[in-house]
Amino acid sequence: MQLNPYLSFNGRCEEAFTFYASCLDGEVVAMMTYGETPMADQMAPGWEYKIAHGRLMVGDKLLMGVDTPPDRYEAAKGFHVLLGFDDPEEAGRVFTALATDGTIQLPIAETFWAQQFGILIDRFGTPWMINCEKRADGGDAA
Structure with a gap:
């Protein structure tokens, strides 16, 4: 599948x-x-x-x-495309690139579960989450 x-x-x-x-x-x-x-x-x-x-x-x-033809098009809502990374620098690079001319909903930053996590809607209306998790032992994934 x-x-x-x-x-x-x-x-x-x-x-x-x-x-x-x-x-x-x-x-x-x-x-x-x-x-x-x-x-x-x-x-x-x-x-x-x-x-x-x-x-x-x-x-x-x-x-x-x-x-989608205009009479059937609906803006994206109720989901995000999640991109997971092992390298926090790559996560930051992709977040910054996708955010160009878009809307940052949550700036990319460290969280309790992730080295880097951020949420944005790009200039085309696609919602994204960028995530670089911490290792299970609490260290960095990379």
Whole structure:
């Protein structure tokens, strides 16, 4: 079984995935537009270039996304994409990168369970949690 986040965007999926690839050292491996699908003639003008299915590989992990047509799009709520790190410096780097032009809800900092933990909503509306846990023995994970 695989468990993969599938994010919805209001016309900015390609831009978001390009941004995520740079922040997460990932690779966009697929960007299928609505114009390349059997749904092409059902889309509003201009939507033939929007993304019907996108795939981003980060190491061996997969993040997927879509541009949801405006009449069906809803902003993300009720979840966060959690990224777990072993290296607190890498956690801080990714937090700072994803927060660019976004909203920091909880600045990244040490907590009782983590060397680094922070919460943000990026400029595309995706909510993220960044976590670098402490070792079970109370020391640093790295």
